[in-house]
Amino acid sequence: ExxxxxxxxxxxxxxxxxxxxxxxxxxxxxxxxxxxxxxxxxxxxxxxxxxxxxxxxxxxAPIDVPPIQGTMPKGETVERVADDEAPMSALAFKIMADPYGRLTFLRVYSGVLKKGSYVLNSTKDKKERISRLIVLKADDRIEVEELRAGDLGAAVGLKHTITGDTICDEESPIILESLFIPEPVISVAVEPKTKQDMEKLSKALQSLSEEDPTFRVSIDPETNQTVIAGMGELHLEILVDRMLREFKVEANVGAPQVAYRETIRKSVQAEGKFIRQSGGKGQYGHVIVELEPGDTGSGFEFVSKIVGGSVPREYISPAEQGMKEACESGILAGYPVIDVKVTLIDGSYHDVDSSEMAFKIAGSMAMRNAVMKAAPVLLEPMMKVEVEVPEDFLGDVMGDLNSRRGQIEGMGSEDGIAKVTAKVPLAEMFGYATDIRSKTQGRGIFSMEFNTYDEVPRNVAEAIIAKNQGNA
Structure with missing residues (x-):
């Protein structure tokens, strides 16, 4: 045909x-x-x-597909053909920790990458030296002098390059289309089973986070726990299993935590005043702000409309920093505040007692007061869930999705297999892999990806806020 x-x-x-x-x-x-x-x-x-x-x-083969497109430093789009004579360009698509050093896997799109050469990491605008080049065949590592257009290989010794970065000739810089790295949607606390394993755990987590850009590691400033975040339960389970197999670290994993967010629903005006007299030099900071809902995805936006020097210029930045930090640490239930616009409209200062720290605290107080007056709400990550099950089990699966506060968005059927698309809160999806297997005799499958943030129903939000305030 x-x-x-x-x-x-x-x-x-x-x-x-x-x-x-x-x-x-x-x-x-x-x-x-x-x-x-x-x-x-x-x-x-x-x-x-x-x-x-x-x-x-x-x-x-590389010559059978259209040339790769990239962006020049000035923003124009160019193509690079798979030709050894073209300027060198390559994309780092994987990082692997290795006993012999960090391996950066590369796909060469054009030109020739030579051992011992200096290249430009155009994504980070840093120079790198290619100390060794290897081609991997199963467990064998074959050292090579060069990689040509279309080749896959690995470079040893790159310090700054991570997954998704472009390396290229210094004379012909280009940034190839980068990878889209979604934000993690689930986090759990992790700790080593023995105190002696603490150092091994931190090394293991650092290696894994270098390899996988969707895996994040952080220290919770309040509880001092190590928190790992990823794209789902299975993702984190596999990483914990790899810690045991590859790094010989046994870890205890806490209950999954959902990455909730906070935002506001109305515009308000509020002030923050920090005054402290304690014999000698005191502290004085005073700001008045307007807070309003921002555009979706805008995060934290700050505008200063100070005129006439009611707040000196050197104190505006500390006040903004105080507001930003208040947003990051959360106000309603301890989750980051997003999509808000803050306008600094007025304030006052003292010639002797005012300081950067006083205005930072005043900014933080103003932010907290404003958010609590501006109808704050909790947002939760909603997942786009696609389920495929034999038609006999469709009723059970749909009932289960509804019981998880899911919104059915589409249904279809093909060759006796029913397909259901739904939007379901991540908080309700824990353990779903096991549940769907037991409801469908092991024949149901599902996929899940982050979709958007939606407001949490009042009764659920009250329970989350109460729980978090109890932990505070």
Whole structure:
């Protein structure tokens, strides 16, 4: 069907050779009309060789696909063709911790990358030296002198390059289309089982976060716990399992925490006044602000409308910093405040007692007062969930999604398999992988990705706020 000459041969009863079949399959695959499907098991090493052969036989070579597009420093879009003579450009697509040093996996899109050369990390505008180049084949590491256009390999010794960065010739800088890295939606506290493992745990977490840009590690300033965040329960389970297998660190993992956010629903005016007299030099800071809801996705926006020097210029930045920090630490229930616009409209100062710290505290107080007056609400991450189940189990699955505060957005059916699309709060999705298997005799599958932040229903929000204030 992909080749007229083959159809004629088939209809005339002539024998079609294996090479001709392969060529026709390759043509159909590159045009997107055929999807080759192979069976196998990586775990049992069955069918892996056939898969690799199929990649070579059917998938497009670098010269069969359109040139990669990138952005020049001045913003114009250019193309780089897969040619050894073109200026060198490559994309770092994976980082791996290795006993011999940090490996940065690269896909060379154009030009030649040579061992010992100096290159530019155009994403970070930093120079890097390629000390060694290797090609990996299973467990074998083959040292090579160069990687050419279309090659995949790894560089040893890059200090600044992480997943998604572009490296290129210094004379011809370009930034290739970068990876989209979504924000993590689930976090858990993690601690080593023994005090001796503390250092090993921090090294393991640092290596894993370098490898995986969707995995974040932070220290909770209030509880001093190490918090790891990722894209879902399974993601974090695998990372904890890898810590045990690869880094020999046994860790206790706390209950998952949802990344709630706070925002406001109305515009208000508020003031923050910090006055302290304690014999000698005192403290004096006073600001008046207007707070209003910002655009979705705007985060924290600050505008100063001070005229006539009611707040000296050197105190405006500390006041903004105090407001920003108040937003980051949360006001209603301890979660970051997002999508707000703050306007500093007035204030006062004292010639002797005013200081940067006093205005920082005054800014923080003004922010807290304003948010509490501005109808604050909690927001929760909503996940786009797609479920595929045999039609017999559709009723049970839909009932279960509704009980999880889900909103069914679409349904369809094909060959006895029902597909349901829904928007469900992440807080209600913990343990869903197990639940769907038990409800569908192990035949249901689902995928989940972050969709948006929505307001939490009042009764649920009250319970979250009460719980957090109890922990404070």
């Amino acid at each position: 992909t080749d007229e000459a083959l159809i004629e041969k088939y209809l005339e009863g002539e024998e079609i050779t294996e090479d001709e079949i392969r060529e026709a399959l390759r043509k159909g695959t590159i045009e997107g009309r055929i999807v080759p499907m192979l069976c196998g098991s990586a775990f049992k090493n069955k069918g892996v060789q056939l898969l690799l052969d199929a990649v070579i036989d059917y998938l497009p």
